[in-house]
Amino acid sequence: MTTKRKVGNLLGLAVLSYLSQRPMHPYELSRTLRDNGDDRSIKFNHGSLYMVVQQLARAGFIAAQETNREGQRPERTVYALTDAGRAELRDWLHDLVEQPRHEYPQFVAALSLIGALPPSEVIPLLRRRLELLATQRTEIRALVDGALAGGVPGLFLVEEEYRLALLEAESSFVERLLGQITDPATGWSRLWAEFHGEPTP
Secondary structure, three states: OOOOOOOOOHHHHHHHHHHOOOOEOHHHHHHHHHHOOHHHOOOOOHHHHHHHHHHHHHOOOEEEEEEEOOOOOOOEEEEEEOHHHHHHHHHHHHHHHHOOOOOOOHHHHHHHOHHHOOHHHHHHHHHHHHHHHHHHHHHHHHHHHHHHHOOOOHHHHHHHHHHHHHHHHHHHHHHHHHHHHHOOOOOHHHHHHHHOOOOOO
């Protein structure tokens, strides 16, 4: 069962996770998130990070530890994880790892409405998508292989392996879909083209 959380933004979960390692100020958190490639999994910018830090502080999950200034730079507040924040981090991760969620990917939305385009447009679009998926798979495979060769433990690359598995599954699906659309035995393309007033294949 999904828990209603005081802070529901996944960026908040990332902040709690990194603050469990050591206290940091938001600028350092932002740099750490980017250095670890978390911006590939969690959407954020400077403003959204500061907003989430404030929300976590109001919820009692993190607390200001000290404020310091380096040279002419603005003051920076260092935040530390509270006991409540540590408990929230564990509970939130338990929930996300254990409970499957119904998500709303944009490609699924497009597939649900794909009949609005004629097959003569859809077929080349799907073929182009296959090419782009292949490029993404190659890039991620190179990233993972390079990191492993550099001594990064596989545990810290598991999200990239998952991303790769999703790309492979999507590629297989798109290939099957193209086959179903173009196979005369299914009749999909003929009926679809007739609907749009196009010549039937």
